[in-house]
Amino acid sequence: VSRVVLVLGDQLSPNLSALIEADKDTDLVVMAEVRAEATYAPHHPKKIAFLFAAMRKFAARLIREGWQVAYTRLDDPDNTHSIAGELARRADQHGANEVLMTEPGEWRLRDALSDPDSYKTPTKIIQLSDTRFVATQTEFDAWAEGRKQLRMEYFYRDMRRKTGLLMDGEKPVGGQWNFDHDNRKPAKGKDLFQEGPSRFAPDDTVNEVLDLVEREFPSNFGALRPFWFATDADQARQALDHFVDQRLETFGDYQDAMLQDDAFLSHAVLGLYINAGLLDPLEVCQAAEKAYENGKAPINAVEGFIRQIIGWREFVRGIYFREGPDYTRRNALNHQRKLPDMYWGGETRMACMAAAVSQTRSEAYAHHIQRLMVTGNFALLAGINPAEVHEWYLAVYADAYEWVEAPNVIGMSQFADGGVVGSKPYVSSGAYINRMSDYCKGCAYSVSAKTGEKACPFNVLYWHFLIRHRARFESNPRMGQMYRTWDKMDENRRETVLSDADTLLRNLSDNKPV
Ligand code: FAD
Ligand code: DLZ
Ligand code: SF4
Known part of the structure; x- marks a missing residue:
C-alpha cells in the first residue's frame, strides 16, 4: 500500500475527489467510527446512528467495487478514537507514507489533519478540494x-x-x-x-448500529428509536x-x-x-x-x-x-445568558418552544422556520450566548455540520457575526408565529396579550431586544419603523413591557421555567 485515503462520515460519495484521485490497486481507504467525532458535540443518537450505518454501508459498497478498505468500528479494541490517530495507525500498519483526503467540512478537522505532527511517521499530506459543491x-x-x-x-x-x-x-x-x-x-x-x-x-446493519449507539451514548438528548x-x-x-x-x-x-x-x-x-x-x-x-x-x-x-x-x-x-476559524466564537451583540433547560426538554409553558423541542428530540429534525423563528428567535430575543446556541444546533439536528450550521446559527439566526449573513436580525413578536402556525391556540400564554403574566414571551422580549440594541439597529432602514411604533406607545405601557421582559429574563437566568 502506498497511500491511505481518508473517507469521513460526511464524505460518503462515490465521486469524492479523494476517491477519484486514488488508485484501487495500490491505495487503502480508511474509514473510522471514533469518539473524537462522536463527542465534539453531544450529537442526537439518531444522527450518530445514521452516520455509522451509512458509513458501514458505504464501506461495504467500496469493497464490492474492488477497493481495499480498513474500517474501524467504534468498539474495536485497537481504536485510537481520533481520525488522525486512525490514519496514522493504518499508515503504520501498511507501511504507507502518504495521506490523501478531500478537505473536511470543518476548520477543527481540516487543521488537525493537515498538521504533520498528527502522524507519527513522516507523511506527505494531500488535501483536495471538495468538489461536491456548485461553487469553488x-x-x-x-x-x-x-x-x-x-x-x-x-x-x-x-x-x-x-x-x-x-x-x-x-x-x-x-x-x-x-x-x-x-x-x-x-x-x-x-x-x-x-x-x-x-x-x-432498519435492516441488520442498522439494527447492529442502533444497539451500539444505545449502549455507548445512553444519555444523549434525543430518541434513537x-x-x-x-x-x-x-x-x-x-x-x-x-x-x-x-x-x-x-x-x-x-x-x-x-x-x-x-x-x-x-x-x-x-x-x-x-x-x-x-x-x-x-x-x-x-x-x-x-x-x-x-x-x-x-x-x-x-x-x-x-x-x-x-x-x-x-x-x-x-x-x-x-x-475563518473564529467564526463560531463571534458575539457581536454581546449576549451572555446561559441556554435555558427548555432547549434540552426542560419544562416550559410556551407551546411553540415545547413543540419544536419535542419534535427535535423525537426526529433530530425541525424545519427551517421552526429553527429560525421559534428556537432561534427566542434565543436571540432572550440574549442567549450564541456559542451555546451554536453547540445546541450542531448537536441536535441530523443534518448538522459546522460549515452549514454555523453560518445559519451564528450568522442568520443570532446576528452574532454583526451582519455578514443577514442585513437585519430575524426577530419577531408572537404575531408572526400565530400567523404561520397553530401553536398559539394551545398555549398557556396569550399571543394577543402584550403585557402581564399571560403575555406571550415573544411579545415582551421583542421590544426588550429592540430597545437594548437601539444604538445598533435604529438607523437600519428596515427597522426604523419599529422604533417609531415604540416611540408612539404610551410611556406607562413601555415601562410595563420592559419590566415584564426583565422579570422573564430574570426567571430564565434563575432557571425557572417560562
Ligand atoms: P427543505 O426545507 O426541504 O429545503 C431543501 C434543502 O435546501 C435542504 O435539504 C438543504 O439542503 C437546503 N437548505 C435550505 N435552507 C438552507 C439554509 N439556510 N442553509 C443551507 N442549506 C439550506 N441546514 C443544514 O443542512 N444543517 C444545519 O445544521 C442547519 N442548521 C440550521 C440552523 C438554523 C438556526 C437555521 C435557521 C437553519 C439551519 N439549516 C441547516 C438550514 C435549514 O433549516 C435546513 O437545511 C433544512 O431545515 C433541512 O431540512 P429539509 O431537508 O427538509 O429542507
Ligand atoms: C458527525 C460525525 C460523527 C458523529 N462521527 C463520525 C465518525 O465517527 N467518523 C467520521 O469519519 N466522521 C464522523 N462524523 C462526521 C465528522 O464529524 C465530519 O466529517 C466533520 O465534522 C467535518 O464535516
Ligand atoms: Fe409561542 Fe407565544 Fe404562541 Fe405561546 S402564545 S405558542 S409562546 S408564540
Whole structure:
C-alpha cells in the first residue's frame, strides 16, 4: 500500500475527489467510527446512528467495487478514537507514507489533519478540494471580494447561470429569478397529516448500529428509536423521488408554515442525505427541475426549492470558509445568558418552544422556520450566548455540520457575526408565529396579550431586544419603523413591557421555567 485515503462520515460519495484521485490497486481507504467525532458535540443518537450505518454501508459498497478498505468500528479494541490517530495507525500498519483526503467540512478537522505532527511517521499530506459543491471557494471569494453586503440573491443568480438550472438561455425560466411572493402561506387544517418523508425499516446493519449507539451514548438528548432514515444512496434516492412526487408541489406554499401535528409538512427532509454525501445536490435540483418541466410542480415551488440548495446552501458554505476559524466564537451583540433547560426538554409553558423541542428530540429534525423563528428567535430575543446556541444546533439536528450550521446559527439566526449573513436580525413578536402556525391556540400564554403574566414571551422580549440594541439597529432602514411604533406607545405601557421582559429574563437566568 502506498497511500491511505481518508473517507469521513460526511464524505460518503462515490465521486469524492479523494476517491477519484486514488488508485484501487495500490491505495487503502480508511474509514473510522471514533469518539473524537462522536463527542465534539453531544450529537442526537439518531444522527450518530445514521452516520455509522451509512458509513458501514458505504464501506461495504467500496469493497464490492474492488477497493481495499480498513474500517474501524467504534468498539474495536485497537481504536485510537481520533481520525488522525486512525490514519496514522493504518499508515503504520501498511507501511504507507502518504495521506490523501478531500478537505473536511470543518476548520477543527481540516487543521488537525493537515498538521504533520498528527502522524507519527513522516507523511506527505494531500488535501483536495471538495468538489461536491456548485461553487469553488475561489469563485465564492472572488464574488464576495469588495462587496459591502453579501446578498444571497445575487450569488444565487450566478449559480443559476453556472448550472443552467431553470434557465432559458440567458434568462430565468418564467421571466423572474425569484417567485417568493407566491410562497409562504400559513397551513390550514386540511393540509394536516400529509404522508411525510419516506421511511425505511432498519435492516441488520442498522439494527447492529442502533444497539451500539444505545449502549455507548445512553444519555444523549434525543430518541434513537423509531429509526427510519435512509442509510445508503439507493434509499436516499427513493426518498428524493418520493418527495418530488408527493410534496414538492406544495413546497413553496407551506415553506414557512408550522403545525403542531405535522413535523415535516412539504419539506424535503433530504438535507441530512445531501450533507453526508448520499445525494448529490445537483441530482436533487435536476429531479425538481424535471418535475417542473413535466408539469408536476409549479415554478414557485421548484424555484424556491432549487434556491435553497444552489443558493443558500452554497452561500453559507462560502461564508464559513471565508470568515475563518473564529467564526463560531463571534458575539457581536454581546449576549451572555446561559441556554435555558427548555432547549434540552426542560419544562416550559410556551407551546411553540415545547413543540419544536419535542419534535427535535423525537426526529433530530425541525424545519427551517421552526429553527429560525421559534428556537432561534427566542434565543436571540432572550440574549442567549450564541456559542451555546451554536453547540445546541450542531448537536441536535441530523443534518448538522459546522460549515452549514454555523453560518445559519451564528450568522442568520443570532446576528452574532454583526451582519455578514443577514442585513437585519430575524426577530419577531408572537404575531408572526400565530400567523404561520397553530401553536398559539394551545398555549398557556396569550399571543394577543402584550403585557402581564399571560403575555406571550415573544411579545415582551421583542421590544426588550429592540430597545437594548437601539444604538445598533435604529438607523437600519428596515427597522426604523419599529422604533417609531415604540416611540408612539404610551410611556406607562413601555415601562410595563420592559419590566415584564426583565422579570422573564430574570426567571430564565434563575432557571425557572417560562
Ligand atoms: P427543505 O426545507 O426541504 O429545503 C431543501 C434543502 O435546501 C435542504 O435539504 C438543504 O439542503 C437546503 N437548505 C435550505 N435552507 C438552507 C439554509 N439556510 N442553509 C443551507 N442549506 C439550506 N441546514 C443544514 O443542512 N444543517 C444545519 O445544521 C442547519 N442548521 C440550521 C440552523 C438554523 C438556526 C437555521 C435557521 C437553519 C439551519 N439549516 C441547516 C438550514 C435549514 O433549516 C435546513 O437545511 C433544512 O431545515 C433541512 O431540512 P429539509 O431537508 O427538509 O429542507
Ligand atoms: C458527525 C460525525 C460523527 C458523529 N462521527 C463520525 C465518525 O465517527 N467518523 C467520521 O469519519 N466522521 C464522523 N462524523 C462526521 C465528522 O464529524 C465530519 O466529517 C466533520 O465534522 C467535518 O464535516
Ligand atoms: Fe409561542 Fe407565544 Fe404562541 Fe405561546 S402564545 S405558542 S409562546 S408564540
